Amino acid sequence: MRRVHPEFAYQARELAEQIEGVLGDPPDRKNYAAMTQALVSEYAKGGGIEDLNMMAFALVDVIEFHDPKALLADAEDFEFGDPARVFGAASCAGAEAKKMLEAIEENHPDLGRQAIITAFLHKHPRMWDDDDTSLDQLAQGDEGDDVDDEENTATEEFTRIFDQEGEQ
Template sequence: MRRVHPEFAYQARELEGQIEGILGDPPDRKNYKMMLDALVSEYAQGGGIEDVNMMAFALVDYIKFDNPKAMVAEAQDYEDGDPARVFALASCPDGMAAKMYAAIEENFPEIGRQAVITAFLHKHPRMWDDDDVSLDQLAAGDEGDDEMEDEGEVTDDFANMFDQEGDH
């Protein structure tokens, strides 16, 4: 497993939440399909919202990845990368999906690159590993409070002034 850029991990988690939110509980496939069709149509016409997750949502049900290992490698850098290389690693079938894919590459290459990688990460969660940013992980190796220098340290007399239960 390879680690991916934290922003890609975040976008993949956001895409999962977006899909679940649109599907609803219980899942409404008709609503989901209407939303997906509207996005695909917008992007196929060269328009659409310039948003990584919206593009990834439009792509995720149609996109096919020809070289998953290379796609994981592309997920190492969020800001910089070669859009042409990423778009060449995937494809969409004929019809409206193929037209959408070509239009995204032409009109939104940078955001489209990020959307393609986000869709990949969503579809292949076992091929990558997310950085653990839990409090337990962030505290690992922390020895506790840092030792303070003598300057600025609160004296016992000062601290006791605020002790409600102590002697006054």
């Protein structure tokens, strides 16, 4: 397991929720296919929305990954990385999907790098580990040093200042 940048972990979770939302309940595969095809077409023309999740959504079903180690290594830094290495680690089958990937590399190399890594992390969740920021994890190792002691407690006189009923 390899740690990835927390923003990549967040984006991978967001992509999963976006896919689930477009599919709906019960899943509408025709709607999903129409949505992804529209995105692929827009990005292939050199247009498309400059949005990480939309780009990852367009890529996720048509992209193939050839160098997972390179992608995981680049996933450690969200802002700075090597777009050429990431684009070299992936490819798309099909004429329009290939054209889309080329257009993204030409027009949005940094955002495309992030989208490819996000799609990779979404498709391969067992290859990476997210930082656990749950309250249980954050409390682990806490020795209870925030327990009140007599020195730091408010006196009765002080608390009466704020006691509305005590004034009456």
